Amino acid sequence: MKSKILLIAIALCALMLLTSCLPGDGKNTVDRRANFLTGIWHGWIAPISLIVGIFDRDIRVYEVNNTGWWYDFGFYMAVISGFGGLALSRRKRRSAE
Numbered sequence: 001m002k003s004k005i006l007l008i009a010i011a012l013c014a015l016m017l018l019t020s021c022l023p024g025d026g027k028n029t030v031d032r033r034a035n036f037l038t039g040i041w042h043g044w045i046a047p048i049s050l051i052v053g054i055f056d057r058d059i060r061v062y063e064v065n066n067t068g069w070w071y072d073f074g075f076y077m078a079v080i081s082g083f084g085g086l087a088l089s090r091r092k093r094r095s096a097e
Helices: 002-019 036-044 046-055 069-081
Strands: none
Touching: 036 046, 036 069, 046 069
């Protein structure tokens, strides 16, 4: 029973952490634009942003107040990497013969 409560508490804390920096939440303005690292973060949490954006019209998948090319590069790098799992090389599976 205690492990279930602990697991639920950890899941809720993780969800709050992930949704605390969503694109369009007002933290990034014209004067304080989103940068490369913010682009990486927004790319990683893009699926969560999409789901939250269904219920809150202010939340977007992509931050419109950004620094330009560097934000785009970080965002797409994170989206393509699949939640931080960017593999520059892949292992070949050995077939059992």
